[in-house]
Amino acid sequence: MGWACLECAATGRTEHAPTSADYPDTVLRRTSFVAGGGLGWKISALETPRDKPPPWKIVVITGAPSWAEYWAETMADLPQDRQMVVVDRPGYAGSEPFHVVPDIRVQAQALASVLRAAPGQKVLLVGQSYGAAIASIMAAENPGKVAGLVLLSGFFGETGPTSRWLIDVGSKALKMIPRDLRHAVMEAAGQRPQLVHARRALMQVNAPIYMVHGDKDDFAPIEVAERLARETPTRRPIQFVRTPGANHFLNDGPPEQLLSALEACIPQKRAWTFRLPRLPSFGIPRPQGVLPATARAA
Numbered sequence: 001m002g003w004a005c006l007e008c009a010a011t012g013r014t015e016h017a018p019t020s021a022d023y024p025d026t027v028l029r030r031t032s033f034v035a036g037g038g039l040g041w042k043i044s045a046l047e048t049p050r051d052k053p054p055p056w057k058i059v060v061i062t063g064a065p066s067w068a069e070y071w072a073e074t075m076a077d078l079p080q081d082r083q084m085v086v087v088d089r090p091g092y093a094g095s096e097p098f099h100v101v102p103d104i105r106v107q108a109q110a111l112a113s114v115l116r117a118a119p120g121q122k123v124l125l126v127g128q129s130y131g132a133a134i135a136s137i138m139a140a141e142n143p144g145k146v147a148g149l150v151l152l153s154g155f156f157g158e159t160g161p162t163s164r165w166l167i168d169v170g171s172k173a174l175k176m177i178p179r180d181l182r183h184a185v186m187e188a189a190g191q192r193p194q195l196v197h198a199r200r201a202l203m204q205v206n207a208p209i210y211m212v213h214g215d216k217d218d219f220a221p222i223e224v225a226e227r228l229a230r231e232t233p234t235r236r237p238i239q240f241v242r243t244p245g246a247n248h249f250l251n252d253g254p255p256e257q258l259l260s261a262l263e264a265c266i267p268q269k270r271a272w273t274f275r276l277p278r279l280p281s282f283g284i285p286r287p288q289g290v291l292p293a294t295a296r297a298a
Contacts, residue, residue: 022072023072023076025049026049027048027049027075027076028046028047028048028049028072028075028076029046029047029049030044030045030046030094031044031045031046031047031085032044032045032094033045033113033114034113035090035096035109035110035111035113036109036110036111036112036113037106037109037110037112039090039106039109039110041090041095041096041097041110042095042096043087043088043089043090043095043096043110043111043113043114044068044087044088044093044094044095045068045085045086045087045088045114046068046069046071046072046075046085046086047083047084047085047086048075048076048078048082048083048084048085050080050083053083053117053118053119053120053121054080054081054082054083054121055081055120055121055122056081056082056083056121056122056123056124056147056266057082057083057084057085057117057118057121057122057123057124058078058082058083058084058085058123058124058126058262059084059085059087059114059115059123059124059125059126060084060085060086060087060126060128060131061087061089061111061125061126061127061128061131061132061134061135061138062086062087062088062089062128062129062131063128063129063130063131063153063155064089064092064129064130064183064184064187064188065092065093065180065181065183065184066087066088066089066091066092066093066095066130066131066180066184067088067092067093067180068086068087068088068093069093070249070251070252071084071086071251073251073255074251074255074258074259076255077255077256077259078259079259083121085114087111087114089101089107089111089131089134090106090107090110090111091183092180092183093180098179100182100183100186100187102186102187102190103194104133104134104137104191104194104197104198105137105194105197107134108134108135108137108138108141109141111134111138112138112141112142115138115142115145115146116145117145122147122148123145123146123147123148124146124147124148124149124150124262124265124266125138125139125146125148125149125150126150126152126262127149127150127151127152127154128152128153128251129152129153129154129155129219129220129248130155130184130187130188130191132151132152132153132154132155132156132198133154133155133156133191133194133195133197133198134198135149135151136149136151136198136201136202136205137197137198137201139201139205139207140200140201140202140204140205141201143206146205146207147207147208147267148207148208148209148210148265148266148267149205149207149208149209149210150209150210150211150212150262150265151209151210151211151212151225152212152213152250153212153213153214153217153219153220153248153249153250154211154213154220154225154228155188155191155219155220156191156195156198156220156224156225156228157191157192157195157224158192158220158221158224159188159219159220159221160217160218160219160220160221160248161218162218162219162248163188163218163219163220166185167185167188167189170182170184170185171185171189174186199228199232202228202232202234202238203232203233203234203235204235205234205235205236206235206236207236208236208239208265208267209234209236209238209239210238210239210240210241210265211225211226211228211229211238211239211240211241212241212243212250212261212265213225213226213240213241213242213243213246214243214245214246214247214248214250215242215243215244215245215246216245216246216247217246217247217248218247218248219247219248220248222242225240226240241261241264243261
């Protein structure tokens with residue numbers, strides 16, 4: 001990821017690879033929307049176009065660096081009865097502003113516009129890594145717009161060995177590294193004092209909450225996420241899904257595995273069946289000498 005930042009800085013691209021070179025517009029396309037809260041920033045995103053709105057819209061708030069492009073392969077494998085929008089958060093890739101936006105509450109406010117859904121459509125909000133805390137605030141501040149919240153490889157202030165090394169080295173070289181990598185280091189280094197807002201938000205969310213985490217994650221330790229799930233009082237119990245052998249970047253693995261994990265977080269409709277009501281007997285004794293119909297038939 002660091003090399004991708006350097007490569008983009010050298011070539012003038014906003015992302016590590018152009019989407020249009022790999023997928024046609026009928027599969028993936030670049031879109032944008034105006035940030036909420038009166039901020040007015042232009043927010044860039046990738047979306048899966050559909051002829052008509054499907055029942056579920058999956059909105060992904062990415063981590064740091066925030067590049068929707070890393071979700072392209074997963075998005076291309078999405079079934080037609082699902083829609084997905086993956087954002088480049090403020091301060092990254094093609095999104096405004098050009099400077100870092102370190103406050104997770106401002107990020108949540110800016111990204112609230114992406115939660116708009118078509119009539120009858122439900123939204124599954126996915127917060128990946130650093131985006132997990134932001135998505136938690138978005139879900140709490142937009143009740144009724146989020147039908148489910150997924151915290152995917154959530155980063156909650158405490159680093160693993162790899163992320164600790166990257167933040168330490170990056171902090172000493174802030175003036176020399178590319179913008180997106182610089183913003184990622186600044187965000188991760190300053191997140192921990194803000195987590196009180198994310199925890200408070202999780203306590204307010206009135207929708208199913210899922211945590212999906214790889215047990216080989218060396219960026220955001222799974223123990224930290226498990227402790228958060230265990231110690232945070234929520235309106236509904238947090239459902240924790242441990243993914244054996246997976247690292248921090250679940251979207252870098254086979255797309256079908258991640259899509260299957262997300263699909264498991266979408267409530268399935270049960271088949272409707274009609275049953276005749278059973279009438280109460282009221283304890284009335286059967287008259288003597290009257291045989292049941294089955295006995296008479298015999």
